[in-house]
Amino acid sequence: MSFESTQAPKTFSSRIKETKAQTMSESREIIECLCNSPQRLEILDVLGDARMDVREVMEALDSPRSTVQRNLSVLERQGWVERTSSGYTATTVGDLLCREFVEMGETASKIERMAPFLNTANAPGEVAVNRLSDVFVTTPDPTRPYAPRKRLLEIFGEEVDRVRGLLPVVSFVSVEEARRADADGEPNGEYVVSSAVFDALHDQYAGEGVDGAEIDPPAHIDVWVYDGDLPYGLFVSDDALALAAYDEFGRMQVLVESTSETAIKWGKRVYEAYRRQSTPPSKAATPSVAGDRELVE
Numbered sequence: 001m002s003f004e005s006t007q008a009p010k011t012f013s014s015r016i017k018e019t020k021a022q023t024m025s026e027s028r029e030i031i032e033c034l035c036n037s038p039q040r041l042e043i044l045d046v047l048g049d050a051r052m053d054v055r056e057v058m059e060a061l062d063s064p065r066s067t068v069q070r071n072l073s074v075l076e077r078q079g080w081v082e083r084t085s086s087g088y089t090a091t092t093v094g095d096l097l098c099r100e101f102v103e104m105g106e107t108a109s110k111i112e113r114m115a116p117f118l119n120t121a122n123a124p125g126e127v128a129v130n131r132l133s134d135v136f137v138t139t140p141d142p143t144r145p146y147a148p149r150k151r152l153l154e155i156f157g158e159e160v161d162r163v164r165g166l167l168p169v170v171s172f173v174s175v176e177e178a179r180r181a182d183a184d185g186e187p188n189g190e191y192v193v194s195s196a197v198f199d200a201l202h203d204q205y206a207g208e209g210v211d212g213a214e215i216d217p218p219a220h221i222d223v224w225v226y227d228g229d230l231p232y233g234l235f236v237s238d239d240a241l242a243l244a245a246y247d248e249f250g251r252m253q254v255l256v257e258s259t260s261e262t263a264i265k266w267g268k269r270v271y272e273a274y275r276r277q278s279t280p281p282s283k284a285a286t287p288s289v290a291g292d293r294e295l296v297e
Contacts, residue, residue, distance in 0.1 A: 123231030
């Protein structure tokens with residue numbers, strides 16, 4: 001009598017793990033092939049929109065023939081470069097790999113530069129790093145403890161027509177300054193505040209004997225209340241975007257800025273998404289106790 005061995009069917013999660021492992025292995029082989037000689041990526045780059053013979057590639061890269069020929073042979077075996085009677089050219093796959101590899105490197109570099117922000121923000125995963133370019137990061141140091149806040153004021157100075165933003169933290173001092181400001185005409189600021197900030201504002205004024213219904217923003221600022229926590233500070237105008245991360249005491253610790261059109265468009269979309277889910281202060285629920293975050297002096 002013989003017994004046939006049976007295996008339990010693979011679960012969906014196990015198949016996903018196998019697929020992920022296979023994908024990582026294939027990706028590692030591609031990365032190793034391109035990184036074993038940096039010139040291979042350079043060759044794909046120069047051949048992206050051209051057809052060159054070995055001599056022309058040598059001149060473009062200022063490299064000896066033996067090195068260029070060796071790397072061309074590797075790329076040809078991989079199917080990323082093809083040779084014709086008139087020279088070498090990158091295949092569609094080779095051109096796409098080159099572009100994606102360069103973009104991956106740029107994204108990795110941005111992640112490194114933004115590390116102070118990403119390690120401090122409440123929900124860094126919501127930040128589309130690939131949308132940000134030419135980022136500049138400001139952090140405090142012993143000689144400049146308020147450098148991020150100062151830089152924010154420099155970016156969005158009086159000459160900026162309109163600023164929109166997300167405020168997970170609001171300084172009581174800044175609120176009072178805003179209320180006393182002499183501004184005429186159309187609102188030049190529009191902000192979404194977290195419910196915790198609204199709660200803290202309410203309790204601050206309530207402690208001074210002010211009716212909660214009287215907590216209105218100044219005429220030149222539109223305020224909306226988001227029922228929940230905001231992941232980070234966001235400030236956007238037509239010319240600049242800034243992201244702010246705060247410590248557990250509500251102090252600004254990191255400011256990331258960008259003036260790229262793509263970053264500004266992304267920032268405006270994020271703001272509008274939160275704005276659509278928010279309500280005016282007059283319709284926000286009146287709290288009985290302060291929120292988790294208090295106003296920062």
